[in-house]
Amino acid sequence: MGGFQFALASGDAAGPRLGRLVTPRGVVRTPAFMPVGTQATVKGLTSEEVREIGAEMILANTFHLYLRPGAEVIARAGGLHRFMRWQGPILTDSGGFQVFSLARLRRLTDDGVAFRSPLDGAEHLFTPERVLQIQRLLASDVVMPLDVCLGYPADDARAQEALRLTLLWAQRSKAHGAGEGQMLFGIVQGGFSPAMRREAAERTVEIGFAGYAIGGLSVGEPREMTGAALEAVCPSLPADRPRYLMGVGAPPDLLDAIARGVDLFDCVLPTRVARTGTIFTRQGRVNIRNAAYREDEAPLDAACRCAVCAGYTRGYLRHLFNTDEMLGPRLATYHNLAFLAHLMDEARAAIAARDFERWRRGVLEAYTTAW
Amino acid sequence: MGGFQFALASGDAAGPRLGRLVTPRGVVRTPAFMPVGTQATVKGLTSEEVREIGAEMILANTFHLYLRPGAEVIARAGGLHRFMRWQGPILTDSGGFQVFSLARLRRLTDDGVAFRSPLDGAEHLFTPERVLQIQRLLASDVVMPLDVCLGYPADDARAQEALRLTLLWAQRSKAHGAGEGQMLFGIVQGGFSPAMRREAAERTVEIGFAGYAIGGLSVGEPREMTGAALEAVCPSLPADRPRYLMGVGAPPDLLDAIARGVDLFDCVLPTRVARTGTIFTRQGRVNIRNAAYREDEAPLDAACRCAVCAGYTRGYLRHLFNTDEMLGPRLATYHNLAFLAHLMDEARAAIAARDFERWRRGVLEAYTTAW
Numbered sequence: 001m002g003g004f005q006f007a008l009a010s011g012d013a014a015g016p017r018l019g020r021l022v023t024p025r026g027v028v029r030t031p032a033f034m035p036v037g038t039q040a041t042v043k044g045l046t047s048e049e050v051r052e053i054g055a056e057m058i059l060a061n062t063f064h065l066y067l068r069p070g071a072e073v074i075a076r077a078g079g080l081h082r083f084m085r086w087q088g089p090i091l092t093d094s095g096g097f098q099v100f101s102l103a104r105l106r107r108l109t110d111d112g113v114a115f116r117s118p119l120d121g122a123e124h125l126f127t128p129e130r131v132l133q134i135q136r137l138l139a140s141d142v143v144m145p146l147d148v149c150l151g152y153p154a155d156d157a158r159a160q161e162a163l164r165l166t167l168l169w170a171q172r173s174k175a176h177g178a179g180e181g182q183m184l185f186g187i188v189q190g191g192f193s194p195a196m197r198r199e200a201a202e203r204t205v206e207i208g209f210a211g212y213a214i215g216g217l218s219v220g221e222p223r224e225m226t227g228a229a230l231e232a233v234c235p236s237l238p239a240d241r242p243r244y245l246m247g248v249g250a251p252p253d254l255l256d257a258i259a260r261g262v263d264l265f266d267c268v269l270p271t272r273v274a275r276t277g278t279i280f281t282r283q284g285r286v287n288i289r290n291a292a293y294r295e296d297e298a299p300l301d302a303a304c305r306c307a308v309c310a311g312y313t314r315g316y317l318r319h320l321f322n323t324d325e326m327l328g329p330r331l332a333t334y335h336n337l338a339f340l341a342h343l344m345d346e347a348r349a350a351i352a353a354r355d356f357e358r359w360r361r362g363v364l365e366a367y368t369t370a371w
Numbered sequence: 372m373g374g375f376q377f378a379l380a381s382g383d384a385a386g387p388r389l390g391r392l393v394t395p396r397g398v399v400r401t402p403a404f405m406p407v408g409t410q411a412t413v414k415g416l417t418s419e420e421v422r423e424i425g426a427e428m429i430l431a432n433t434f435h436l437y438l439r440p441g442a443e444v445i446a447r448a449g450g451l452h453r454f455m456r457w458q459g460p461i462l463t464d465s466g467g468f469q470v471f472s473l474a475r476l477r478r479l480t481d482d483g484v485a486f487r488s489p490l491d492g493a494e495h496l497f498t499p500e501r502v503l504q505i506q507r508l509l510a511s512d513v514v515m516p517l518d519v520c521l522g523y524p525a526d527d528a529r530a531q532e533a534l535r536l537t538l539l540w541a542q543r544s545k546a547h548g549a550g551e552g553q554m555l556f557g558i559v560q561g562g563f564s565p566a567m568r569r570e571a572a573e574r575t576v577e578i579g580f581a582g583y584a585i586g587g588l589s590v591g592e593p594r595e596m597t598g599a600a601l602e603a604v605c606p607s608l609p610a611d612r613p614r615y616l617m618g619v620g621a622p623p624d625l626l627d628a629i630a631r632g633v634d635l636f637d638c639v640l641p642t643r644v645a646r647t648g649t650i651f652t653r654q655g656r657v658n659i660r661n662a663a664y665r666e667d668e669a670p671l672d673a674a675c676r677c678a679v680c681a682g683y684t685r686g687y688l689r690h691l692f693n694t695d696e697m698l699g700p701r702l703a704t705y706h707n708l709a710f711l712a713h714l715m716d717e718a719r720a721a722i723a724a725r726d727f728e729r730w731r732r733g734v735l736e737a738y739t740t741a742w
Contacts (some may be wrong), residue, residue, distance in 0.1 A: 039690070039691075039694045039696055040687075040690065041691060041696050041698045043696065043697050043698070044697040044698060044701065045698070046698065046702075064694075068690065068693060068694050069665060069686070069689075069690045069693070073665060073666060073686070076666060077666065077668065077684070077686055077687070083684075083686075083687055083690075084687065085682055085683065085687075294440060294444060295444060295447060295448065297448070311456060312456065313448070313454075315440070315444070315448055315454075316411075316448075316454055316455065316456075318440075319410070319411065319439065319440045319454075320410075320412060322439060322440070323410045323435075323439050325410055325412050325414065326414050326415040326697060326700065326701065327412045327414070327415060327416070327417070329697065330415065330697065330701070331417075
């Protein structure tokens with residue numbers, strides 16, 4: 001863990017926290033949203049643009065990069081940073097989430113999870129050790145252990161068994177260790193029962209990691225259930241380690257989780273919906289394909305100070321989407337990520353001013369859509 | 372034609388020419404290649420990037436913009452330049468080429484060409500006057516008259532009849548005139564017979580235009596036939612007016628046409644093939660999807676000084692195309708257009724140094740593919 005440090009400027013185990021994750025590749029001011037660069041590219045954008053938007057850390061997907069171009073190819077190219085020209089810190093997931101999404105293509109044992117590549121049907125085996133070796137080849141900065149991911153709903157018996165394996169694999173991951181210059185997080189699972197979530201948190205903390213991810217949430221469960229799980233987990237996590245809520249990126253959900261003590265987020269939602277013309281604004285999301293925007297000379301979001309809002313009209317963006325022009329998804333992706341970066345800037349400023357709750361209510365009041 | 376001027380620094384009616392097309396929106400140094408922004412966007416790139424690449428003038432398609440978002444919509448948005456944020460000069464075609472590509476959807480009379488929209492089946496009529504009115508609404512800088520486009524092969528009788536209508540429409544276009552601040556070119560047709568091409572040139576010049584386009588070439592005919600047509604046409608055009616060869620963009624073809632006295636070019640080829648991974652290099656085109664490039668650390672073209680070649684490896688580009696990532700087409704498009712901009716820079720320098728023919732032979736010697 002040389003070169004890594006997490007310092008809280010304000011906050012404690014629960015409630016909104018202002019922090020700094022110091023890595024050898026730069027400082028990440030938290031709370032922070034990490035744009036997703038699944039295949040070593042944040043879709044449509046250059047790494048320079050992702051930085052310009054204000055992102056300080058990104059996420060890449062081990063499963064995808066392992067299959068294409070291959071972890072060894074990336075290692076020989078000098079690691080993921082050099083391969084994709086991103087200088088800042090990178091978090092890689094373990095690939096578990098994607099493997100468990102393969103439903104019929106996988107076979108689970110205590111040793112790990114065997115699966116067939118959706119690309120060519122070839123057999124592969126992910127073990128806790130193997131996914132850490134792969135992430136070592138990728139040379140990412142923050143690495144994740146293999147865990148068992150459930151969907152929603154999942155009964156307590158299934159959640160209990162998934163938790164057993166996740167903890168077993170967490171121990172093996174801790175024993176194996178991350179690579180030189182890498183920070184290993186633990187992942188808290190535990191289904192949708194607050195009691196099991198609390199137990200999961202405590203037992204993961206017993207094993208001891210440099211940071212803690214909260215997995216298996218925001219997979220379709222009611223929002224109250226997500227909140228209850230976070231309230232069960234966060235107070236059980238050490239205050240001085242970063243917490244990362246996996247797969248959450250809708251503006252209201254980000255603010256809810258920050259309020260409960262989460263520091264880091266990633267999600268494909270902001271970029272995925274951007275590619276079909278769904279735009280984040282401070283009044284809620286809008287679909288820019290709508291004919292109402294045909295002659296709209298306003299920017300995507302009047303409150304936004306990103307380069308797209310500074311230069312382009314809704315009417316032009318609507319035209320780009322209406323004619324299936326590549327520039328549409330590119331500009332919308334840029335805007336949605338900038339929107340979240342600015343939202344995180346404001347969240348940090350509000351925490352620093354001890355005004356987070358009032359600020360959050362104000363944002364949510366103006367935000368008129370569900371996500 | 373206020374604010375427009377074409378000045379030759381070297382060359383005359385035939386042979387390579389070095390010129391400057393002065394427009395109210397900036398100077399275009401010729402020979403020049405105009406990137407195509409069919410739907411008010413050079414696919415995948417911002418207008419700032421198109422300028423950064425070195426393009427001084429672009430082309431947009433009247434037919435597409437007339438259908439979507441509509442010429443009136445663009446007029447109300449302040450014209451095409453403001454709509455798409457391109458400050459430099461824009462040439463718009465007449466839409467004729469696209470209408471004649473609609474084969475079964477069109478009906479031709481002396482008055483004009485009626486067609487059904489491929490988008491919704493609605494009936495439209497393009498007349499020489501109407502396409503100039505549309506281009507006036509777009510507020511482009513250089514506008515084209517409606518002409519009759521043939522494919523290859525076309526017998527002399529069909530070519531003669533197409534030429535008759537093209538000249539009739541040219542007279543009506545001249546009589547109608549372009550808008551304030553617009554420059555109207557004539558289009559030389561005449562099929563594939565040098566004699567008919569020469570006649571077409573002479574009769575178009577008699578009508579008198581601010582510049583001359585050469586249409587109906589590079590549509591599948593043998594390269595020698597293209598060359599013979601250019602040799603028939605160029606000496607019949609006034610030396611002091613710009614000549615624009617429509618739809619030519621393959622590097623060897625550009626050099627051939629410059630040698631024969633052409634000043635301006637446009638073509639979708641460089642950008643269209645870029646989107647499938649075909650990259651221009653000084654050794655000829657390569658397909659970056661090829662497995663041979665998987666671990667290639669070299670830039671796309673070692674001789675290129677564009678931002679993509681400065682920053683990205685062939686291996687990374689190959690990965691982007693192999694995984695269908697949007698950034699691949701975007702970066703390849705950027706490179707191919709930069710490649711052509713640099714080629715035109717060199718061509719102009721060679722003409723200025725009275726060394727064009729030697730330079731051209733050297734380029735073609737190193738260039739090992741057919742286009």
